[in-house]
Amino acid sequence: MGGAACERVRWYFTDMPYEIHEKKGSQPKDKAPAPAEDPKRLAEFEARIARDETIEPKDWMPERYRRQLVRMMSQHAHSEVVGMLPEGNWITRAPTLRRKMGLLAKVQDEAGHGLYIYCGTETLGVDRHDLIVQLLNGTAKYSSIFNYPTLSWADIGTIGWLVDGAAIVNQTMLAKASYGPYARAMVRICKEENFHKRQGYEIVATLARGTPAQKAMAQDSVNRWWWPSLMMFGPHDKDSPNSGDLSKWGIKRKSNDELRQRFVNLTVAQAKAIDLTLPDPELRFNETTKDWDFGAIDWDEFWRVVGGDGPCNRERLAARRKAHDDGAWVRAAAEAHAAKHAAHRGAPSGAAA
């Protein structure tokens, strides 16, 4: 792993494992080490994990478990929100009304996914507002895949097929996470992701059997998105020491490499079925392992994008800030409306803050 550039970065976030990658031997930059836990309570907690019990918000949990969840879940939520931007770009340019309706619905789902997970994160005692401020001021991380540009209509198909496809592999695992609110949000999300993947695959398949120019557009798109999609699963297991806690405490039940392999195995046949190739000359079926072996991933590129130097990092944040600011009047209007109606009834608006 690595290069000098990534030595600077102490906490890493990569993609769909929506996970914090901590460089070996380093401390989180802005947090004191988690306090030592009462060994008896810790043992009880770990026994519950071993019995596959679900941990709920009011249950005792180690501070490090709580912190890992807050970070992982909030980064996951941010990724859903930022994930709307590359696709939102193409809503006005969708080639047919059918495609436009599908894309609008998908992007709306991603907003919903963000809200499901923010809501889950709030059960750990954080305020969504603080998380949103962290996203907008650039201190929070989100999935690097969304820092790549959508250059052609085919990219919308490829994102649904490969990016949502990779997300499904990961989120299916997270639906069995030990923390109840996270697992339940994942179950809800997984139901919707199948629509995302199928609409994407349909777009790519349609282009692939279209004119030579359309097919070339689809192939070019797959060529650009394939490797970033594999990077979504995060570094190799041997370079991902933080995964230890996450798997020990049942948050992640499969490793980055296992999930990546599963994704490759599923995708090879899907590409073949629509007569597109995956841009990896080393891709071949391994008779012994029954897996598809694949070539080396360019981790330098990966760390560059994680570190903020991807093609669209700045543009994404600027777009997100603008959307938030442009929405200020809606929030203000909602408050004014609520206050007016409360005054009418001569009573406060009901909810305890």
Add this chain to the structure above:
Amino acid sequence: MATTGDTAHPLWEVFTQPPGGGPHEHAGSVHAPDAELALQNARDVYTRRGEAVSLWVVPSGAIVASTPEDMGPFFDPGNDKAYRHPQFYKVSQGVRVF
């Protein structure tokens, strides 16, 4: 950077009743300045595909919940009353009760 709103909006717990007569179930939460908007937000977030025929929103602060520490003593009285379960009662072999 303006971050108006958001945090001032109270939290509401959302319950959805699926079609087919099941009970209302907890779905998640939303932020909204009042009940009317909480209902609209809950509809947009939790019922995009006909998941519900009825929605409840409840101010989160209004929910009274048992605590994990209660677990043992609070629920215990149920566990030692085996006579509340059908298996407690003997039936001659070969007789179908149901």
